[in-house]
Amino acid sequence: MTELKTETITVNMGPQHPSTHGVFRLILTLDGETVVDVEPVVGYLHRNHEKIGEYNNWIQNTPFTDRLDYISPMSNEFAYVLAVEKLSEIEPPERAEYIRIIMVELNRIVNHMIVVGFLLNELGCFFTPMMYCVRWRELVMDLYEMAAGSRMMPNYFWIGGVAADLPAAFLPQCKELVAALPGFIDELERLLTDSEIVQMRCKDVGVLPPDVAVAYGCTGPLLRASGVPYDIRRAEPYSIYDRFDFDVVVGTVGDVYDRYLVRIGEMRQSVRILEQALKDLPEGETATPKKKKFMPPEGDVYHRIEAPKGELGFYLVSDGSDHPYRYKIRAPSFVNLQSLPYLCRGHKIADVVVNIGSIDITMGEVDR
Amino acid sequence: MTSKESFEGLAAKFPQFGLEYQEGKDPAIVVNAENLVELAQHLCAEQEYDYCASVTGVDYPDRFEVVYHLYSTSKKGGPVILKVHAARENPEIPSVVSIWPGADWQEREVWDLMGVRFSGHPDLRRILMWEGFQGHPLRKDFPGMKDEYTFSEPSGEEEHD
Numbered sequence: 102m103t104e105l106k107t108e109t110i111t112v113n114m115g116p117q118h119p120s121t122h123g124v125f126r127l128i129l130t131l132d133g134e135t136v137v138d139v140e141p142v143v144g145y146l147h148r149n150h151e152k153i154g155e156y157n158n159w160i161q162n163t164p165f166t167d168r169l170d171y172i173s174p175m176s177n178e179f180a181y182v183l184a185v186e187k188l189s190e191i192e193p194p195e196r197a198e199y200i201r202i203i204m205v206e207l208n209r210i211v212n213h214m215i216v217v218g219f220l221l222n223e224l225g226c227f228f229t230p231m232m233y234c235v236r237w238r239e240l241v242m243d244l245y246e247m248a249a250g251s252r253m254m255p256n257y258f259w260i261g262g263v264a265a266d267l268p269a270a271f272l273p274q275c276k277e278l279v280a281a282l283p284g285f286i287d288e289l290e291r292l293l294t295d296s297e298i299v300q301m302r303c304k305d306v307g308v309l310p311p312d313v314a315v316a317y318g319c320t321g322p323l324l325r326a327s328g329v330p331y332d333i334r335r336a337e338p339y340s341i342y343d344r345f346d347f348d349v350v351v352g353t354v355g356d357v358y359d360r361y362l363v364r365i366g367e368m369r370q371s372v373r374i375l376e377q378a379l380k381d382l383p384e385g386e387t388a389t390p391k392k393k394k395f396m397p398p399e400g401d402v403y404h405r406i407e408a409p410k411g412e413l414g415f416y417l418v419s420d421g422s423d424h425p426y427r428y429k430i431r432a433p434s435f436v437n438l439q440s441l442p443y444l445c446r447g448h449k450i451a452d453v454v455v456n457i458g459s460i461d462i463t464m465g466e467v468d469r
Numbered sequence: 470m471t472s473k474e475s476f477e478g479l480a481a482k483f484p485q486f487g488l489e490y491q492e493g494k495d496p497a498i499v500v501n502a503e504n505l506v507e508l509a510q511h512l513c514a515e516q517e518y519d520y521c522a523s524v525t526g527v528d529y530p531d532r533f534e535v536v537y538h539l540y541s542t543s544k545k546g547g548p549v550i551l552k553v554h555a556a557r558e559n560p561e562i563p564s565v566v567s568i569w570p571g572a573d574w575q576e577r578e579v580w581d582l583m584g585v586r587f588s589g590h591p592d593l594r595r596i597l598m599w600e601g602f603q604g605h606p607l608r609k610d611f612p613g614m615k616d617e618y619t620f621s622e623p624s625g626e627e628e629h630d
Contacts (some may be wrong), residue, residue, distance in 0.1 A: 141598065143597065144595075144596060144597040144598065144599065147598065149582075149606050149607070151582070151607060151610075152606055152613055153613075155613070156614075157615055158604060172573075172601040188494065194481075194575060203492050237567045244494065270547055315519050315520060316519075316571060317570055317571045318520060318521060318522070318569065318570075318571020319570070319571070329542055331542045334564055336542075336545055337540075337545070349488070372629065400494050401493060401494070401495065401527075401536075402494045402495050403495055403523065403536075403538050403548070403550070404523065411622075412522060414522060414523055414538070416523060416525045416536065416538070418527055426527075427527045429523075429525045429527075431522060431525075431538075435575075435578075436574065436575070438574075439570075439571060439573060439574050440625040469597070469598060
């Protein structure tokens with residue numbers, strides 16, 4: 102039998118593609134159906150966020166961070182205000198600290214709901230599971246709207262506290278939601294965790310060994326699914342996270358299925374933190390007195406938080422004026438995305454899509 | 470270990486490097502560009518700083534500064550912060566991608582937006598701006614307001630089209 106000549110072909114995937122979570126291009130080198138190499142091309146959503154941030158004043162940048170990872174606006178604001186508070190040595194009041202924790206943990210649940218929903222989308226189960234998860238996201242969005250006046254761009258965190266105290270209806274509604282969430286997560290798991298299709302498509306796909314994950318600088322659920330118990334809320338506790346009792350969820354294999362399980366586990370842990378925060382929420386002030394013109398002292402700081410997607414850090418340089426001299430964002434999606442070629446090599450084209458979904462990227466944050 | 474202690478340990482180990490301690494809210498270690506790779510290798514291999522969280526370029530009036538925030542995934546505690554200065558004309562410092570592969574895209578971003586070259590980087594191309602773009606937009610002398618902009622067409626064919 103004569104040997105057939107084969108050669109690799111190059112295929113462009115994106116920038117307009119339903120599975121790329123925004124405008125994002127992949128250059129795939131294929132050998133038949135098998136992926137030989139992947140080169141991610143980013144920057145289609147670049148608007149030089151950091152440069153615009155240098156022209157804004159310190160206070161204007163808080164709502165501007167909402168536009169980074171628009172799935173988790175509260176986390177972005179949290180990281181930014183903590184960095185500015187570290188720079189200018191402002192202590193927010195106790196009640197504001199608790200409200201912030203409630204908001205960001207709700208945000209983590211929202212983010213993981215979206216990731217789990219989209220993962221099923223990417224497996225080919227088009228939008229039914231997605232809508233199922235988004236329904237619960239909407240309930241959180243209602244709470245955001247009640248507290249901040251806006252669903253997705255809340256501008257609720259202020260330097261030195263939060264914008265306003267919680268309205269009277271917030272706490273009962275939030276408690277009701279938090280009480281109902283574990284039941285819904287159970288239901289979601291009954292539908293997905295043991296599903297044969299989910300297991301076949303996700304197990305042993307895109308395995309990321311722990312040493313490779315650390316080398317690529319991966320953080321968040323992507324790193325923990327590989328079995329590295331690194332959570333900034335534990336490794337370098339910020340705000341009042343040292344007061345709460347929760348577990349760091351880790352995986353064992355580091356495949357797509359483990360990343361799904363870690364996100365499910367983290368939602369349960371967030372519910373635990375929420376229960377404690379709602380129980381301990383003290384009365385009192387929610388913000389330090391505001392200044393008309395905010396000018397932090399000279400200096401530079403880096404502050405990082407465990408955002409739903411991984412380490413979100415802000416490196417701020419102040420020259421003592423009313424706007425930052427340098428405003429740099431260390432975006433978790435941007436760094437995590439570097440592991441994509443490693444995850445995809447040797448798998449089929451269809452698995453590329455699943456791998457993107459399991460990394461969890463938002464282009465608003467990758468491209469900045 | 471406080472940053473002062475880790476600095477003293479490093480300064481005792483590498484007296485020939487002339488390391489400088491910089492006070493501040495986040496104390497940093499200022500290192501010469503030619504010693505950066507050796508110091509980074511030591512921190513990664515001997516002191517478990519296996520995670521390079523952030524690589525930032527800053528444009529100061531008299532110099533470019535690249536800031537590295539190093540953490541450890543196995544031991545607790547705050548970062549070791551390295552600062553490297555580069556000249557205003559043709560700034561260039563050695564790449565640390567061989568030590569922390571995760572610094573790859575961040576170094577490309579610093580090159581793209583700030584124009585600091587990283588010698589020894591495996592693939593130093595623009596990442597957020599397109600190939601053929603002129604200038605480095607995060608520099609302070611790059612126009613930032615809308616009436617200062619001039620847009621230029623991308624020159625030549627893009628590599629993969």
